[in-house]
Amino acid sequence: MSFVPQNQMSNENISDNQHKPSIHSILENDRSSFQKVLTGKLYLQIVPTATEMKHMNRILTNHFFGNQIFNEKRYPTVQEKQDLAIKILEAFPHLEKTRMTPEAPKESYFFWKSGGKESGYHTGIIETRISNMRKDVAPENRLFRRKKTPTNVIPMESMYENAACIAMLTPVPQNGRAISNGMAACFEIHKFILQKKTTEKTDIIMRTFPHFLQFEGTLVQQAFERIHPQYNQQANLGKFLSLGLMLETDWIEVEDKHVRGALRVMKKLTNRGIRRTICNSNLSLAEITAAPLIQWIKPLNNKTDFETVEHQLNQITHPEPRIICVSTVFTKGNLFIVFKKNILPCGNDSIRAIDVLLKLFAVFGINVPPLLKKFYDIVSIYVYKISIVCRSNTVAALCSRFRELDESPSETPTHLLSLN
Template sequence: MSSSNVSVSSASAIPVQTAIPIVQLQPSVTHKVLMQQLPNIDSSSSPRRSERCCTFNVKEMILASSKGRAVYEDYLAREKTFLTVPERRTIVFVVVEAMVNEIGLYPTTQEKDLLAAAIIQAFPCLGIRDGNNLIHSHYYHAKSGGFIETLLKTMRKKQPECRKRKMSLKQKIHRRIPRGYIEDCGPELEEEEIQMHEFMVRLLKSLIPTASNAEQINDAMESTFPFRQYQMKKNLKTPSLILAEYPRMVDFNNGLLIFDDFMRKYPSANDIEQNFIHTYGDRLIFLAEKEMDALPVCNNDFLRLLLICIFIMPEIKKIRKNSVDEKVQQLVIFVSENRNLQEFVALRSTDQTNSTPHPYLVGVGTMTEPVYFNLVIDGNIIPCGSDSLTAFKNLFASYFVFQLHYPVLIKPLFKFFEERVFRLTPTMTATTADFVARLETIPR
């Protein structure tokens, strides 16, 4: 699956009330192209763009194919309207192939967007619900691609060299930008301003992390936030340096000062309980019961949902060279209650000297019966209490607060939370959209 982004903006949405079942569908989009039908042609032999009048009748496209017709008949026979992932892929292949046979391998942006909208209008269960709208931009979006664009790219690669468009010899420079990267921390501060902020930082360090000092600590963290961003851009380049300068992040309120800074950076971030537990919790369990021989044994409901994500997300499952245990350990590692945590973390840090370190959770107890959690960042141990939700919020936030990269093996899990749960960006990667679309087909 391509890693191209897929927008969830309202401009690509179909109101839910207008999306009607395919049985009754009299499409307002019919497919007319002013040219002869030619197989697998490129845009150089197509009519001029201005001569095209291109709308699509997805039902006709589907019924013209034996594979498409079989999917369509199964779809109609079901009491509840849903399509499996293989069926969705068949539909996309059939309609894109029909479009290519008429238009060529290089349709216009408008044509691809019209096809995406027509697919969702014909099969509303394939849309992603966003309030009262159904999003179709995971099938195509002008800037970020989608399923249609991914399939077109695959088809183009299979063409003889003489049929392909010539690519520019100039190669783009791709720079890996960490989460929460601070592009600009504002203008240079005057010496007087720096001294004022440094005084507040010293005051914050001197405050004992007790409930009686909670208001002062929270106020000081709030007031020093812009200066903290300034320091991170200038000289606090590692998590250890930041935590040494702001030790209350380590020892106060179960590490939630980290999540507070995340919310200051992203004040419009959505609520994790509403957007994950309530929206997808039952659906994840339903999907896991269908795909797994047995569900993970864990008495902690939120942690159990995270483990299910790791076990069933297609982009994580397809990584074959690493075991499931190795993938889970990029999220959480469990140790016995009598284990020396400092010794354990130091030993693990030594083992990771040749790899990029990333934050992770250390659970005390067992996966079945976790007692409490710690967040480990750059060798620093941050107690997070007994609530796995709090621990994960701090873990997720740490990537953005300390400007870090996701761990490779479970990157799709964090991307799902970034793009669909917290909704930090207006786009979803195609892999996230694919997983969301699967969940959305399951009735709540």
């Protein structure tokens, strides 16, 4: 006997007034492996994993909209997608926990008109699935066939000449303003390179704008804001990392409180199922856990800190972007960011180093490593505010937790600085 809640409606109207089977009956009649999720989680009021939620969404969108898209040649309206999202929540009220932000509608994980904005693209797994279904429609049957127009604007030759002149300037403080302004004026070249579908784009950017490795990452921060004009100008990464200290009690041995806060946030954002590559078997478990963000290396005799990092980098074939701290394990020291054999000195300011590390992925067209992805996502959403879409329930939940900590009247910045 199938379980049907008392508030389950017998009739559901999604796209018209015709009688349609209930959400429960559709899922119960599906013959795939989803039955285990239905009886083992949904009927027990447990929120399924992201993969299982996508499976359920695929079943329902195919049922309600498959024939409409492929045979009737009609795409679902905003209201139809919204209705389906609401019906899913009516069938399984506990899925309200999946809402994207505390202020978002309860069905926002499934469908959110314009992503909560006044206009723009819609978000949610229903919208994503329907977009993928539209791609499977034969080109001649598509309702909206846009003309292909060139999206890449090719920079003028004179701009390349200006970029070459900027690259020849000596990276000293006296030339800092000229280099910064010149690179901003040549942003079209930077953007053009980023649009290239090649794994060599980082090397091309570095050859064109070698000063990215100077001035402790300031030029990287400026380029990031050009790439993301909606960037939150009031972003306070230091406050975010201080709030992170309140999440866990681990990493007490890490001397720098901002690094400690970042590591505690990363621990809260578990990365189960992702394999860690250990390049150095002499590292402790704590060092291996911290390595996606930061790695400590001891200074070498008769070598500068930069030469020490360079020596370490030469021992690794494909190093993932991370911070290198030249000091004994867990203590403060000079910080360097390494990525693709490049070394970017960041002084001893850990907030700056973490900020530049997270921003260089967009600036150089580098994929965020899997073990750093959730940390990158939560900073992008909560601090930088360059994104509102989060497909990770863990990240969304932690965003809510940060809002609670941030709005708590009992916690002040002065108090946070004294936390372990």
